[in-house]
Amino acid sequence: MTVLVVGLALAVGVLTVLVAGLLRSHAEILKALHDLGAGLELDRRDDGPVPVTIDGVVPPRTSGSAAPDSLVGRTLDGEDVAFSLQGGPTLLAFLSSGCTTCQAFWSAFRTGSPEVPAGARLLVVVRDLAEESESELLSRRPASVPVVASTAGWDGLGVPGSPYFVLVDGGRVVGEGSGASWPQVVTLLSQAAADARLHEAS
Numbered sequence: 001m002t003v004l005v006v007g008l009a010l011a012v013g014v015l016t017v018l019v020a021g022l023l024r025s026h027a028e029i030l031k032a033l034h035d036l037g038a039g040l041e042l043d044r045r046d047d048g049p050v051p052v053t054i055d056g057v058v059p060p061r062t063s064g065s066a067a068p069d070s071l072v073g074r075t076l077d078g079e080d081v082a083f084s085l086q087g088g089p090t091l092l093a094f095l096s097s098g099c100t101t102c103q104a105f106w107s108a109f110r111t112g113s114p115e116v117p118a119g120a121r122l123l124v125v126v127r128d129l130a131e132e133s134e135s136e137l138l139s140r141r142p143a144s145v146p147v148v149a150s151t152a153g154w155d156g157l158g159v160p161g162s163p164y165f166v167l168v169d170g171g172r173v174v175g176e177g178s179g180a181s182w183p184q185v186v187t188l189l190s191q192a193a194a195d196a197r198l199h200e201a202s
Contacts, residue, residue, distance in 0.1 A: 065172065066172060067085050067157065067171055068085060069084070070084050071085060071125065072150060074148070075149075081146075083146075088169065089121070089168065090121050090123060090169075091118075091120040091122050091166070092123050092157070092168065093125065094153075094159045094162050095125070095126060097136035097140070098132075099163060105163055105182055105185075109142035109182075110143070113144045114145070117175075117189040118167065118189070124142070124147045125147075125150055126147060127150075127151045127154060129149050165177060165179075165188075165189060175189045
């Protein structure tokens, strides 16, 4: 009986040391990721989405920054395309085939024509197909929203990760950010578009 109790005590002691080590290494990993600026802070406040900031990775962009003249890329059918960004409002939805949070947006875009802030046309932008799962993209492709593969588009607008949204109007960036759901993004970008109109009127 004494041997059994001693054996159990030793086992508990060993497990305690192992768990403590795992917790310590987990904390060190989280700290290292935080120091590197990893992760998108989608909901830092209770009142909805906030603009994305990743310290040390993407410098803050002032509202009204110039956008590229066009978004150049390839469709999922292999056609070369160029969408002008100099006319009316365009909402660029930067999504990925492997991003967990992106799945909510893929689903929202597949259910008919989504309501877009400021009456903008909606374009989904993924990275070049060599960097994505083409089969996953084809299975999620919405019927009424164009999907463009364009790593150059990501780089040209300094997109920090996915999901990320950039509202362009008249060749200028008038709003950008991320959210955990499509309604959150609609709210965020509607506010940005309204603010931009106020600045134009003043």
